[in-house]
Amino acid sequence: xxxxxxxxxxxxxxxxxxxxxxxxxxxxxxxxxxxxxxxxxxxxxxxxxxxxxxxxxxxxxxxxxxxxxxxxxxxxxxxxxxxxxxxxxxxxxxxxxxxxxxxxxxxxxxxxxxxxxxxxxxxxxxxxxxxxxxxxxxxxxxxxxxxxxxxxxxxxxxxxxxxxxxxxxxxxxxxxxxxxxxxxxxxxxxxxxxxxxxxxxxxxxxxxxxxxxxxxxxxxxxxxxxxxxxxxxxxxxxxxxxxxxxxxxxxxxxxxxxxxxxxxxxxxxxxxxxxxxxxxxxxxxxxxxxxxxxxxxxxxxxxxxxx
Amino acid sequence: xxxxxxxxxxxxxxxxxxxxxxxxxxxxxxxxxxxxxxxxxxxxxxxxxxxxxxxxxxxxxxxxxxxxxxxxxxxxxxxxxxxxxxxxxxxxxxxxxxxxxxxxxxxxxxxxxxxxxxxxxxxxxxxxxxxxxxxxx
Amino acid sequence: xxxxxxxxxxxxxxxxxxxxxxxxxxxxxxxxxxxxxxxxxxxxxxxxxxxxxxxxxxxxxxxxxxxxxxxxxxxxxxxxxxxxxxxxxxxxxxxxxxxxxxxxxxxxxxxxxxxxxxxxxxxxxxxxxxxxxxxxxxxxxxxxxxxxxxxxxxxxxxxxxxxxxxxxxxxxxxxxxxxxxxxxxxxxxxxxxxxxxxxxxxxxxxxxxxxxxxxxxxxxxxxxxxxxxxx
Numbered sequence: 299x300x301x302x303x304x305x306x307x308x309x310x311x312x313x314x315x316x317x318x319x320x321x322x323x324x325x326x327x328x329x330x331x332x333x334x335x336x337x338x339x340x341x342x343x344x345x346x347x348x349x350x351x352x353x354x355x356x357x358x359x360x361x362x363x364x365x366x367x368x369x370x371x372x373x374x375x376x377x378x379x380x381x382x383x384x385x386x387x388x389x390x391x392x393x394x395x396x397x398x399x400x401x402x403x404x405x406x407x408x409x410x411x412x413x414x415x416x417x418x419x420x421x422x423x424x425x426x427x428x429x430x431x432x433x434x435x436x437x438x439x440x441x442x443x444x445x446x447x448x449x450x451x452x453x454x455x456x457x458x459x460x461x462x463x464x465x466x467x468x469x470x471x472x473x474x475x476x477x478x479x480x481x482x483x484x485x486x487x488x489x490x491x492x493x494x495x496x497x498x499x500x501x502x503x504x505x506x507x508x509x510x511x512x513x514x515x516x517x518x519x520x521x522x523x524x525x526x527x528x529x530x531x532x533x534x535x536x537x538x539x540x541x542x543x544x545x546x547x548x549x550x551x552x553x554x555x556x557x558x559x560x561x562x563x564x565x566x567x568x569x570x571x572x573x574x575x576x577x578x579x580x581x582x583x584x585x586x587x588x589x590x591x592x593x594x595x596x597x598x599x600x601x602x603x604x605x
Numbered sequence: 606x607x608x609x610x611x612x613x614x615x616x617x618x619x620x621x622x623x624x625x626x627x628x629x630x631x632x633x634x635x636x637x638x639x640x641x642x643x644x645x646x647x648x649x650x651x652x653x654x655x656x657x658x659x660x661x662x663x664x665x666x667x668x669x670x671x672x673x674x675x676x677x678x679x680x681x682x683x684x685x686x687x688x689x690x691x692x693x694x695x696x697x698x699x700x701x702x703x704x705x706x707x708x709x710x711x712x713x714x715x716x717x718x719x720x721x722x723x724x725x726x727x728x729x730x731x732x733x734x735x736x737x738x739x740x741x742x
Numbered sequence: 743x744x745x746x747x748x749x750x751x752x753x754x755x756x757x758x759x760x761x762x763x764x765x766x767x768x769x770x771x772x773x774x775x776x777x778x779x780x781x782x783x784x785x786x787x788x789x790x791x792x793x794x795x796x797x798x799x800x801x802x803x804x805x806x807x808x809x810x811x812x813x814x815x816x817x818x819x820x821x822x823x824x825x826x827x828x829x830x831x832x833x834x835x836x837x838x839x840x841x842x843x844x845x846x847x848x849x850x851x852x853x854x855x856x857x858x859x860x861x862x863x864x865x866x867x868x869x870x871x872x873x874x875x876x877x878x879x880x881x882x883x884x885x886x887x888x889x890x891x892x893x894x895x896x897x898x899x900x901x902x903x904x905x906x907x908x909x910x911x912x913x914x915x916x917x918x919x920x921x922x923x924x925x926x927x928x929x930x931x932x933x934x935x936x937x938x939x940x941x942x943x944x945x946x947x948x949x950x951x952x953x954x955x956x957x958x959x960x961x962x963x964x965x966x967x968x969x970x971x972x973x
Contacts, residue, residue, distance in 0.1 A: 402747030
């Protein structure tokens with residue numbers, strides 16, 4: 299049984315009357331790369347800040363490396379790397395200043411050569427002040443500062459937001475470098491499904507403050523299915539197919555989003571419902587995510603007009 | 606022997622499946638021969654910028670299909686064709702793929718005779734490639 | 743090592759304000775002193791004896807050109823207090839760096855202490871030293887016909903302490919996570935009360951006491967808020 303490095307129990311947060319996070323239960327084992335995905339304002343930053351003890355929960359609790367989030371000791375914080383939303387750093391400091399500052403907090407862990415390599419690889423000017431760097435460069439510095447102490451647990455809040463494709467790739471390379479080492483765990487939020495697909499082995503989907511999925515990436519990919527069926531007449535009113543999340547109806551067609559339904563069962567149901575034809579629509583991870591988090595009555599914004 | 610693997614996230618085909626498909630193709634084309642060593646899991650993962658577990662999974666699937674064998678400590682190697690096993694599911698998948706090709710051919714206006722000729726020609730090409738691949742060794 | 747890194751960082755952030763205050767006070771305060779000396783005028787203020795004293799009907803006046811300097815010290819001290827308070831406690835919120843600052847392998851309280859300690863040192867170094875220099879200059883025999891009152895020296899330090907109290911009030915206002923018109927204004931109003939109360943004291947010891955009590959109240963609130971607020 300692998301050790302749990304990140305766990306939450308009914309973690310809830312209200313901002314005044316607004317529910318930002320609704321009873322989140324998570325158990326992330328050591329060595330896991332977990333992609334935390336959700337649409338904008340789904341509750342990702344709230345959840346991460348709660349885990350790091352920067353916010354207080356309205357209810358529930360969280361633990362990092364076995365320590366309660368509201369009382370993270372300095373020794374525990376030393377083992378956790380954190381990349382904040384927007385990569386906020388002290389604007390007046392140069393990269394060299396920041397290195398000295400950060401290094402002081404990791405007297406035994408700091409990997410000088412790794413930091414130097416990253417700065418060189420990113421082609422960052424060591425003596426330039428943070429305020430004179432672009433967003434992308436700031437993100438690179440942020441990543442280097444978080445990785446150089448070789449943290450056991452790396453928590454990143456939307457680390458690639460607003461970054462171009464090349465820098466996003468560098469971020470992923472840095473992540474891969476880290477996870478190659480034994481026992482490192484990464485928990486990162488993102489809305490770039492391609493990145494999540496590359497590096498994660500686990501996916502947690504959050505929508506409007508509620509955890510909608512928490513499983514291995516494979517399971518998610520295999521479970522979320524879209525089936526299109528057409529009928530000679532009105533589609534059946536009763537949809538007693540197992541795993542139905544929601545459906546979209548039109549005059550003679552039906553579109554079903556199913557979770558975890560066997561291809562065989564789909565075929566059987568299509569036959570029993572007398573569908574003229576049916577097909578299991580191919581979806582990539584982004585499609586699956588969109589369908590999984592779309593509201594049931596979601597209509598397409600633009601409709602082609604029939605001539 | 607250079608093994609060039611490309612993956613694209615964001616396809617409907619999972620990344621591990623893409624790796625499996627490409628390695629399988631390489632074996633079939635003779636670009637990978639029995640005894641050839643596949644790149645180490647970590648090396649390939651770093652190169653492709655993907656999770657090492659994904660590469661490991663691909664290698665597992667290939668091993669279960671009998672295409673490769675893993676020797677702990679040494680690595681993963683292409684296995685002897687004589688030792689490979691196929692099961693009904695594999696044959697089924699093959700049959701389905703053949704159906705796809707036949708459908709396309711018929712839609713393009715080809716007759717079954719034409720299709721058979723085409724098929725034979727492609728088989729010959731593969732056989733030639735395998736021969737030349739063996740010559741290089 | 744960790745605390746030192748924090749101190750260095752806080753000090754570097756306060757340095758510009760420290761220097762501006764020191765130079766401003768040196769120039770303006772010094773200039774005021776020289777002008778007063780040259781014009782031969784003496785600024786004075788009434789020094790009231792406590793009620794019930796036998797000679798309370800007399801109003802003694804303290805004459806000293808240093809009093810204009812004192813006025814400058816009052817204003818510069820308050821401005822320095824506001825500036826440091828804003829720099830250390832308002833700016834991190836606007837530049838969203840609290841997250842980066844708080845997530846450290848060090849006690850939260852230590853982070854706060856570094857800020858407070860640096861601010862205190864800033865007041866002592868920038869205004870304290872300049873004040874001592876000016877006072878020493880004024881006490882040189884060739885400068886003034888009579889040496890300045892020792893009381894004035896202490897009053898100068900009270901003015902510096904007042905600036906520090908303004909700093910504490912600003913700090914608390916910055917830490918309070920609330921709308922302007924509610925809890926943010928309250929600490930500053932409290933500071934105003936302290937200032938007015940201090941200035942109206944006739945005894946130096948009571949003035950210091952008021953200052954001290956007010957500052958301790960603010961300090962305890964700062965510590966409590968810092969340890970309990972959300973970032």
